[in-house]
Amino acid sequence: MSLKARIDFSNLPSHIAVIMDGNGRWAKKRFLPRNLGHTNGVKTAKNIVELARSIDIKVLTLYAFSTENWKRAQDEISGLMFLLKTYLKSELQSMIKNNISFRVIGDISKFPKDIQAELKNTCEITKNNDGMILNFALNYGSRQEILRALKNIIDKKIDNPTEQDISDNLYTAKLPDPDLLIRTSGEMRISNFMLWQIAYSEIYVTDVLWPDFSEEEFYKAILAYQQRERRFGGV
Ligand code: FPP
Helix, strand or coil: CCHHHHCCCCCCCCEEEEECCCHHHHHHHCCCCHHHHHHHHHHHHHHHHHHHHHCCCCEEEEEEEECCHHHCCHHHHHHHHHHHHHHHHHHHHHHHHCCEEEEEECCHHHCCHHHHHHHHHHHHHHCCCCCEEEEEEEEECHHHHHHHHHHHHHHCCCCCCCHHHHHHCCCCCCCCCCCEEEECCCCCCCCCCCCCCCCCCEEEECCCCHHHCCHHHHHHHHHHHHHCCCCCCCC
């Protein structure tokens, strides 16, 4: 039986978050420049977005650029910016056709102005689409996000804040928490990603490098999720 045939489509994760790791290693194994790893990583991202939408996943969050990624070589950073801009331009029509709403989590104020404009434009044009929310984490760091929430709460003079107040002031306000967190390329780390939101997420780590993360690998992650027993701290 194919992997797809084994999936219980009535019990899909509503929100899948992905740490797309291993582009650099994928390139290194082939004696290619790192940016070619990212180029192939973008191809995987396109495939996974389409696949997630086709099986009716409601929210897909992709960690595309962390607050720590600024430490990389300037040419790698500009390569990533270029890929992001090209991605937004090339995928807009497909987002519209597939009823996908594009959103950003993170602080994009440090991104080049043209990219900020492209991001805002993509969000604006797709904002009423309700098939799937595609969240791009860009210059995203979870501690920075929690601190920002705290400052918002102070600014709003909320007395005695609750957990809900914190959730409501994160970039992910109103979104369900991820049910499934996927990390590629084997590292057993969270890397400052959605620390608050993944409190009860199922974590799936695969050794497969992101550019090699295929449809079958995505189904494997969902099957692993469906084989877990989620107790949310109960018995
Ligand atoms: C991790 O690989 C990947 C990133 C830092 C960037 C993730 C970005 C992409 C997959 C492209 C995203 C999509 C768009 C549209 C821009 P790594 O370089 O950390 O790999 P390594 O750990 O093997 O070096």
